[in-house]
Amino acid sequence: MKLIYTNENSFLVSNIKNIVENNGLTAVLKNEFSGGGSGDLAPLDTWVELWVVNDADYDRAMGIIKNFQDSEVLSDWVCLSCGEENSGSFEFCWNCQKEPPK
Numbered sequence: 260m261k262l263i264y265t266n267e268n269s270f271l272v273s274n275i276k277n278i279v280e281n282n283g284l285t286a287v288l289k290n291e292f293s294g295g296g297s298g299d300l301a302p303l304d305t306w307v308e309l310w311v312v313n314d315a316d317y318d319r320a321m322g323i324i325k326n327f328q329d330s331e332v333l334s335d336w337v338c339l340s341c342g343e344e345n346s347g348s349f350e351f352c353w354n355c356q357k358e359p360p361k
């Protein structure tokens with residue numbers, strides 16, 4: 260098992276997991292349930308982690324993630340301040356007017 264991605268935003272980590280698995284790799288989440296109920300933000304020390312099960316898949320997984328991050332400019336985003344989902348075309352959260360996560 261190797262750690263391939265972690266973020267304070269569990270929605271983003273779950274999204275990366277789906278993308279990795281859609282490419283045929285097996286990945287698991289850690290710290291998935293430490294963030295409380297829906298809408299709550301996890302404390303910084305309990306960021307959700309994404310681990311690839313097969314060490315041999317590590318390089319491929321990192322390539323998949325990099326490709327995703329390079330192309331995610333206009334993908335949907337979740338506000339870190341209030342937890343609401345926003346369209347990728349929104350420059351500010353529709354709910355609380357905060358900027359999207361970098």
Ligand SMILES: [Zn+2]
Nearest residue numbers: 338341352355
């Ligand atoms: Zn917001």
